[in-house]
Amino acid sequence: xxxxxxxxxxxxxxDDGLDAPYWEAARQHKLKVQRCTQCKTxxxxxxxxCHYCLSYDxxxxxxxxxxxxxxxxxxxxxxxxxxxxxxxxxxxLVELPQAGNIKMIGNLLGDGSQPVEFGAPVTxxxxxxDRGEQSYTLVQWKL
Numbered sequence: 001x002x003x004x005x006x007x008x009x010x011x012x013x014x015d016d017g018l019d020a021p022y023w024e025a026a027r028q029h030k031l032k033v034q035r036c037t038q039c040k041t042x043x044x045x046x047x048x049x050c051h052y053c054l055s056y057d058x059x060x061x062x063x064x065x066x067x068x069x070x071x072x073x074x075x076x077x078x079x080x081x082x083x084x085x086x087x088x089x090x091x092x093l094v095e096l097p098q099a100g101n102i103k104m105i106g107n108l109l110g111d112g113s114q115p116v117e118f119g120a121p122v123t124x125x126x127x128x129x130d131r132g133e134q135s136y137t138l139v140q141w142k143l
Contacts, residue, residue: 021060042100065124067094088112
């Protein structure tokens with residue numbers, strides 16, 4: 001069962017293809033982020049150059065799907081309106097210690113009224129949406 005409504009728009013790869021490796025990895029239930037091959041700095045979101053040393057030599061690497069909650073928000077007024085039957089739901093900013101403490105945003109699965117603690121450990125959940133040619137996988141988080 002999908003956590004989010006199936007009426008939501010399908011997430012698409014950016015026109016320039018920059019984030020394609022992320023979405024392809026998610027379909028395989030893997031979490032990938034960028035890392036500079038020169039200075040070894042991790043980064044998220046995807047960019048054509050390293051945020052730290054400005055090298056154009058960045059690669060996609062698989063990381064462990066675990067982290068800790070850095071920040072969070074309980075949503076009561078959803079956009080788009082198709083999520084109105086899902087409120088409240090939780091959005092978390094997850095810090096990934098195994099990837100230089102970069103941060104990634106996502107949904108926290110479970111009861112939207114549950115208590116949330118800063119620093120709480122979370123792991124990835126890969127949520128498959130099979131829509132034929134428009135199939136995709138979302139990276140979600142759980143305590």
